[in-house]
Amino acid sequence: MDYRSSDSPGLETHAGPRSEDVLPASATAAVKVVIVGGFGVGKTTLVGSVSEIRPLTTEETMTQAGVGVDDIAGIEHKTETTxxxxxxxxxxxxxxxLYLFGTPGQERFWFLWNGLFEGALGAVVLLDTRRMDVSYDVIGRLEEKGVPFVVGVNRFPQAPRYPMEQLRAAMDLDESVPMVDCDARDRASCRDTLLTLMRYLYTLTTASTEHQ
Known part of the structure; x- marks a missing residue:
């Protein structure tokens, strides 16, 4: 069997990580954040839009194995899934x-969530107003595990628009939990959603310190 050597024309070699993947020398703190939500709400899109490095994804083509198992009502065009x-x-x-970990949305993959939640400082819950029911159990699991979170309402084209107060009531969210508009395709919008989470976590930490 023939092997191409490092001197072979057209074969690029890299010594170590790419320059764009290296952390800046000034970085002093790293925080783990999870991006959660139901099936098809835009988690992979958000991570890909905002990541400054080439994102790692584990998307696979949807097959007949998911028929009757994964609810694709409202997202029939979806062809791949994490x-x-x-x-x-x-x-x-x-x-x-921030290190971002996007979770798989289908309930049959939720057993992976425990490992992804471990060490997470907080979470962003993506909400699709066309399919709000897929987020109820997601929020319940975060509350059960005590993971602080904010809700990003992902504005899909042609998705119905509701006032934030109406969405909050429908999701039975405490008034203290921030809700913001979010376009998972737009880097600035995704960044602002993450900044909302960071400010919320800071508020929780400050309040906890004051009560000690």
């Missing part, structure tokens, strides 16, 4: 870096 996790990274500033 089966393990998505991973990306974003630097909030020179010191703070």
């Amino acid at each position: 089966v393990a996790m998505d991973f990306g990274r974003i630097s909030i500033n020179d010191q703070l870096v």
Whole structure:
């Protein structure tokens, strides 16, 4: 069997990670954040839009195995699905870096969530107003595990629009939980949603310190 050597024409070699993947020397803190939501709400899109490195995805083509198991009502055009996790990274500033872990949405893959939640400081819940019911159990699991979260209402084209107060009531969310508009396709919108989570976590930490 013939092998191409490192001197072979057309074969690029890289010593170590790509420059764009290296953390800045000024980074002093890294935080794990999970992006959660029901099946097809835009988690993979969000991670890919906001990540400053090439995101790792575990999307596979949907097959007949999911027929009758995965609810695709309202997202019939969807052809791929995350089966393990998505991973990306974003630097909030020179010191703070967020590691993003997108969870699989189908309930049959929820057994993977325990490992993804471990060590997470907080979460972003993506909400699709066309299929709000897929997020009820997601929020319930976060509350059960005590993971702080914010809700990003992913504005899909042609999706119905509701006032935030109406959505909050429908999801039975506490008034203290932030809800924001989010376009998972837009980097700036995704970044702002993550900043909302960071501010919320800071508020929780400050309040906890004041009560000690």
